[in-house]
Amino acid sequence: MRRCFFFAAWTMLSLLLACGQEAAQTDTTDDTIHIVATTSQIGDIAKNVGGEHAEVNTLMGPGVDPHLYQATQQDMNTLSEADIIFYNGHHLEGNLQEIFHEMSNTTPVYAVAENTPRDLLLSEENSDAVDPHLWFDPNRWKYAVEAVQDGLVALDANNKDAYAENTQEYIEMLEELDTYAKEQLAAVSPESRVLVTAHDAFGYFGDAYDFDVEGLQGLSTDAEYSVRDVNHLVRLLTNRNIKAVFVESSVSERAVNAVIEGARKEGHEVEIGGELYSDAMGEEGTDEGTYEGMFISNIDTIVSSLQ
Template identity: 50%
Template sequence: MDQLKVKKSPFQRVKMTLGVLALIIVAACSKVDGEVLHATRGEKQEVIQVVTTTGMIADLVQEIGGIEVNTVALMRPGVDPHLFKASQGDIQKLDEADLIFYGGLHLEGKMTEILEKLGRHKHSVPVSKDIDQASLRSGADINGTQFDPHIWFDVKHWISAAGTVRDTLIAFDPKHADLYKQNAEAYIGQLNALDAEVKEKLNEIPESDRVLVTAHDAFGYFGDAYGMKVMGLQGISTAAEYGSKDVSKLRDFLVENKIKAVFVESSVPPKAMEAVIAGAKEKGHTVNIGGELYSDSMGDPGSGADTYITMVRHNVNTIVEALK
């Protein structure tokens, strides 16, 4: 006797179809409860949680880590890393991170000891560690450091930092080595093009006018790499105090050399530079503020200086427009 065929209702057919679709979607979904599912490997792989100190470093790590990393910077735009004090919340973020990247060379001031201690039991890496020390500038005016930490102002040094980030990510997560290599190669290509662009752009300034005067001596690597004389009211750290003698010395330099523009910095209050400008005016020489430069911090989102590359371009364009 033939089996009785049961005809499914339209509702039952729709229900079965939706069930199959749901299974397909779950199987293909790239994120499940904060984890990334890599179907080709048949296993779950958590996105690497990275904490950095500055925005420049966070930008660098995200460019190379891509979709495999989630990067958080402790220091917001406009924050001075030399004076930054970590809160309990910051310490917790560092403690919970899979990887930590920081500048090194005492950039982070009092935080340096914390970052070095964390390195004893987790991956806490200074991005400056692979730069040839022979190419580093002296940091003798700061207690506790031997070198100038503002390495990002020479794009070639930032290329070295990119290699450090790439190699650290590969060692930590070798399964994605090809991705990190490809991302690093592409980004280093952009940095090499940026380096050439900076040199070409600064050539628009007459050689005699290539003098960059800023609130603190953060641009030394920039001057060395691109042929500019650089002077700062303060030393390479804003933690180094300045006095009336420093103001007078810089004022006299501006007057004697007929410097027409100085620059303020986004992470340093402009009051000190305003005092220098007023002093020059009393001596009969007018000095203008040529614009705001980003030194120890990138700009806010949407500012046109919220990535390392756009920050460098902003600074160069601002300098050229004021001095050429």
Template identity: 50%
Template sequence: MNARANKTGSLWGLLCVMLVLVLAGCSGNGSAQGVSEDGKLLVTATTGMIGDAAREIGGEHVEVTTLMGPGVDPHLFKASQGDIRKLDRAAVVFYGGLHLEGNMERVLVKMAAQKTVVAVTDDMPRDRLIGSEETGEFDPHVWFNVDLWTIAAETVRDTLIEKDPANAEAYRKQGERYLNELKELDAYVRERMLEIPAEGRVLVTAHDAFGYFGKAYEVEVVGLQGISTAAEFGARDVSALRDYLVERNIKAVFVESSLPARSMQAIVAGAAQQGHDVTIGGELFSDAMGEPGTDEGTYIGMIRHNTDTIAEALK
């Protein structure tokens, strides 16, 4: 580790301490009691996918705030003063875990000593995750396996019931409805992927966020970058992926809403120079959902959009 990395780590360690002290110092104000003026349980979620699950299951009994909106890359997210206030006033904080939120996870873990802070991946069997239990490093993009994401929804439901037992029956009913919708979604994704011939079922994207999708729905996945966008790619990576497209005769690649499209456009141009035509098959939502109020602004709508985009481009 170089001096710059050491300095960055020290700064983050200091920031963690400062944020916890700020939260502790604010704990006496009314908003920190975790209930809105109209009596709703205040919930803060790091990502849109988690926030959507909390809204679906919590319904009228919760007020959900999401830290990371459309187009935000959670791997590189840095909490602002406004985000600290959102965390402070919440009765419950949900986050992804598995290092999805990068250095911010240190803050969230420290906060757990003062309020209900839950990683929605905590209850997922480690043998269903992509990664290594020996190193403790796992791919955090679990929401792309819809069946696995039902466990996250169950964690949200159970946490709300425990925190707000007065509305437990409502959380159970809304949780059951949402879990049934997820089961239907899982079947829909599976059926649509089977429309693509097996040899053409190759998903090429800007970073390796779709590993769970590929494993669950029998799709070969190739990313220009690794699991985290914090790891930079170089000219060699671009050349290797360009050559892969040519050798495999792949006709379409995909850009992501939370990442610049220029890297994939460069690869398409490079393949064209070698006489191989590749198109941009469409934009996928990977680390963030779409705009609020749109279908893609919900978890189910986002997954359906991705599924339909991939199926239409590759089949």
């Protein structure tokens, strides 16, 4: 009886060990790179640059605000299984900063927007907080694409030619979008080039395409706006006779409605010019669920409301 028990226990142990070994073997033969990206804009780069060699998990879906995002237990599991992590940086994902700092001891972690040269960065007036929304200028966003390429090559040098080719293609797409933006935005007259939105997500866009950009909230959505902020925008809209303001897919409309209401009290009618994708892209499987489609959608919305 006792011998039988030992035999059974030994068999169980061997089985467990065998399973463990098998799992380890599967891991080493699986050469797909498991990438975790925070925002959908970074996920889009990772999918395209990684191509067939990578599988991408994007933490923040459509309509999600990265400034306020908190990691779930599911996210922690996903992150712990990542081969490499790409996030934006410049405090876009303020609540995740510490997690990434911690994880960088064991996993390669890259803040891709921090690869942009300093002299191309914008910061908030009277503050040294850097504007993290670099993806709205395709020329500045190229550096993020290169950061993803660098990360993947460092991890998987065998496929460096494929990554280089995919990077080149992605950068060409960004250059075409820049040309598209310039051509389409030419229809908007200089005096109408004012973009009023819920928060300051479009600073680089404004710098690249010569728009004045005003947000009710600052660079992050984590600070509440004040009556003074509302009044400032109401004055701007009235003085410059601007007819349209924009809502954002990842920020509540409440803030923008306060401005519209304020302008109406002053006798100036303003309408919502449409919804812009700011810190999140559209639903997966739709055109706006890709960087290219999102960018084109924003340009078309701006042109049709302000021309």
